[in-house]
Structure formats: C-alpha cells, structure tokens
Amino acid sequence: MRVQRLFRQVTKTPLGKNIPKEKREPIDYSIVLDFHNIENNTPENRELIIDCTENVTSKEFEFNKDTEFYLHPKEWKVFGLKGYPGFYFIRSPFTPQQQKKWIKHGLEHYASPPNNNNLNLFYGPVHNLWEERPLDKNGERLPTYRALLDKLAWATLGYQYQWTPRLYTEEFYEEFPDDLQELVQKIAVATKFDPYVAEAATINFYSEDSIMGGHLDNAEQEMEKPIISISFGSTAVFLMGAETRDIAPVPLFIKSGDIVIMGGRSRYCYHGVAKIVEDSFNLDLIDENDSKDLKYKIKWLKEKNRRLNINTRQVFKEAKLGGKLNDK
Ligand SMILES: O=C(O)CCC(=O)C(=O)O
Numbered sequence: 671m672r673v674q675r676l677f678r679q680v681t682k683t684p685l686g687k688n689i690p691k692e693k694r695e696p697i698d699y700s701i702v703l704d705f706h707n708i709e710n711n712t713p714e715n716r717e718l719i720i721d722c723t724e725n726v727t728s729k730e731f732e733f734n735k736d737t738e739f740y741l742h743p744k745e746w747k748v749f750g751l752k753g754y755p756g757f758y759f760i761r762s763p764f765t766p767q768q769q770k771k772w773i774k775h776g777l778e779h780y781a782s783p784p785n786n787n788n789l790n791l792f793y794g795p796v797h798n799l800w801e802e803r804p805l806d807k808n809g810e811r812l813p814t815y816r817a818l819l820d821k822l823a824w825a826t827l828g829y830q831y832q833w834t835p836r837l838y839t840e841e842f843y844e845e846f847p848d849d850l851q852e853l854v855q856k857i858a859v860a861t862k863f864d865p866y867v868a869e870a871a872t873i874n875f876y877s878e879d880s881i882m883g884g885h886l887d888n889a890e891q892e893m894e895k896p897i898i899s900i901s902f903g904s905t906a907v908f909l910m911g912a913e914t915r916d917i918a919p920v921p922l923f924i925k926s927g928d929i930v931i932m933g934g935r936s937r938y939c940y941h942g943v944a945k946i947v948e949d950s951f952n953l954d955l956i957d958e959n960d961s962k963d964l965k966y967k968i969k970w971l972k973e974k975n976r977r978l979n980i981n982t983r984q985v986f987k988e989a990k991l992g993g994k995l996n997d998k
C-alpha cells in the first residue's frame with residue numbers, strides 16, 4: 671500500500687537523531703475522505719460519498735428509540751462508498767457519555783480474563799490491570815500495572831481468534847458480551863445484514879505511533895456477514911483497499927464513536943490503519959465530574975493519543991455462539 675507512506679512522519683534525521691514532535695514535517699491529510707465534513711472533501715472524494723441516511727433511518731425499526739448505549743436511529747447519519755456495495759459508515763451514533771460506557775466496558779471487561787489478550791501470552795491472566803495496588807511498606811500507594819497497560823495491544827471476545835494458526839476453534843469460546851451483541855445486531859438490521867450473530871470480536875488498542883498493516887480478514891467461515899467496527903478515542907486514517915494489494919486504497923478518517931460496516935464487496939478487501947492522527951483525542955470525553963476511575967482511563971487514552979477499536983464477526987455460517995443458540 672503505497673498510500674500508507676503518505677502518512678508516515680519522518681521522526682529521525684538522516685543521522686538517526688530524533689526530531690522533536692513540534693519540529694517534524696506536518697502530514698498532509700487533504701486527500702483523506704471525511705464523512706464528518708462532506709463539503710471539505712476533494713472533488714474526487716466527494717464523488718465517492720453516498721448519503722444513505724434516508725434509506726437506513728426512515729425505516730420503522732422495532733428499536734426506534736434511544737437507549738443508554740446509542741442515540742435514536744433517526745439521528746444517525748449513514749454513508750456508503752461508491753464502488754463498495756455493502757460498505758457503510760455511521761457517523762458516531764453516541765453521546766460522549768455513551769462513548770464512555772463503551773470505553774469503560776472495553777478497558778475493564780473486554781480486556782480482562784477469561785477473554786484472551788496479548789499480555790496473557792507472556793504474563794498469564796492479568797485480572798487487575800486497572801486496580802490500584804496495596805500500599806507499600808512506607809504507606810505509599812503503588813501505581814497500577816502501568817508497564818503492562820502500556821503493552822496492551824489486543825484482546826479477543828467470543829470465539830478466541832488464534833493468531834498463529836489464523837483460525838477459530840469451537841473449544842476456545844468465552845461468553846460474548848450481551849451489550850455489544852445488542853448494538854451490532856441493531857446495526858445489522860439497519861444495514862440489512864440481519865440476521866447477524868456476533869460470535870467473535872477483536873479489540874485493538876492503538877497509541878500515537880501504532881499502525882495496522884494492510885490485511886484481509888478471511889479466517890471466518892461466514893464471509894457474507896459484515897465486520898462491524900466501532901472506534902473510540904483518537905482519530906485514525908483508515909485505508910479501504912481492494913481485493914488485491916496493487917489497487918490504491920481510499921484513505922478515510924474514523925473518529926471517536928464512528929462505526930464502519932464492511933460487508934458485501936468490502937468484506938473481501940484489504941484494509942489497514944495508516945496513522946493515528948496527532949492530537950486528535952476526542953476532548954468531549956473529558957469531564958471533571960466523572961468518577962476517579964473513569965477519569966483515569968480517559969487520561970490514559972488521551973496521554974498517548976490512544977484509540978480503542980472493537981470489531982465483530984459472525985464466524986460460522988450457522989451461528990453457534992458457543993452452543994448457546996442450540997440450547998434455545
Ligand atoms: O482499527 C481498525 O479500524 C481496523 C481493525 C482491523 O481491521 C482488524 O482488527 O481486523
């Protein structure tokens with residue numbers, strides 16, 4: 671993906687010396703498609719944007735109400751991308767308060783045992799990533815497991831994806847969270863991908879220097895159902911590629927709360943994250959009145975321009991959800 675290079679900042683001099691952040695050559699984001707600011711797009715990108723809001727939100731959904739987890743669907747703004755039938759972009763359908771609910775869940779439950787994460791591989795199950803530790807012998811409070819938190823890169827829900835053999839097996843299954851299931855099933859109804867059962871999810875934790883190389887998600891037996899991807903925190907430049915690597919991808923911004931649905935053709939396309947935009951953390955998430963715990967998590971996200979991405983998949987053609995669906 672050559673486009674990827676456009677978002678790579680030069681951080682070192684030719685002699686290998688670090689260039690301080692404020693002295694680095696700024697990145698030019700003008701070619702990045704922005705669903706939040708339609709008028710500001712280049713004419714080429716403007717051509718690619720299809721407003722699907724009417725089609726999606728004028729329907730009478732049985733869930734036509736706001737909840738503590740998302741806004742009323744009539745407030746949703748939904749877009750498609752020309753040439754990618756089955757791709758949808760929902761502009762954040764969450765208030766800052768609702769975004770924080772998902773962030774809290776993501777950081778507390780989704781990233782903790784029995785769900786697998788990248789830390790477990792080295793350190794065994796870490797149950798208390800966020801907890802304050804007991805006072806030390808001088809009565810000083812020890813910090814949280816900061817060093818470990820800094821290394822948190824991914825967690826898995828439902829059928830636990832096995833990264834090395836690149837597969838899911840029925841034996842590695844953990845309960846899929848109901849709130850997330852509920853949300854993505856509503857999104858699937860709205861975008862006509864129902865029935866949809868999220869059987870697995872990956873949670874990705876990005877920080878200011880993270881990228882995700884171009885890849886295909888094709889370990890799922892069921893490829894006709896979309897990947898539903900929800901992000902919080904800082905803004906990413908996402909690259910929506912094609913079926914082969916030699917076709918240039920479309921770069922687009924994903925901001926805090928935005929939802930990307932990769933169904934249809936886009937389900938078979940390469941994609942990746944080229945850049946976490948500098949100083950792009952969603953400042954609406956900062957609220958002095960929040961609990962101490964929540965403020966700590968938000969501060970942790972903001973300090974390294976972090977981004978939390980949750981993406982769900984249906985794994986089996988006949989959804990099994992760990993045997994749960996057969997019990998009914
Ligand atoms: O972070 C994102 O927006 C994309 C993540 C992704 O493509 C994946 O986890 O497979």
Ligand SMILES: [Fe+2]
Nearest residue numbers: 885886887941
């Ligand atoms: Fe992916």
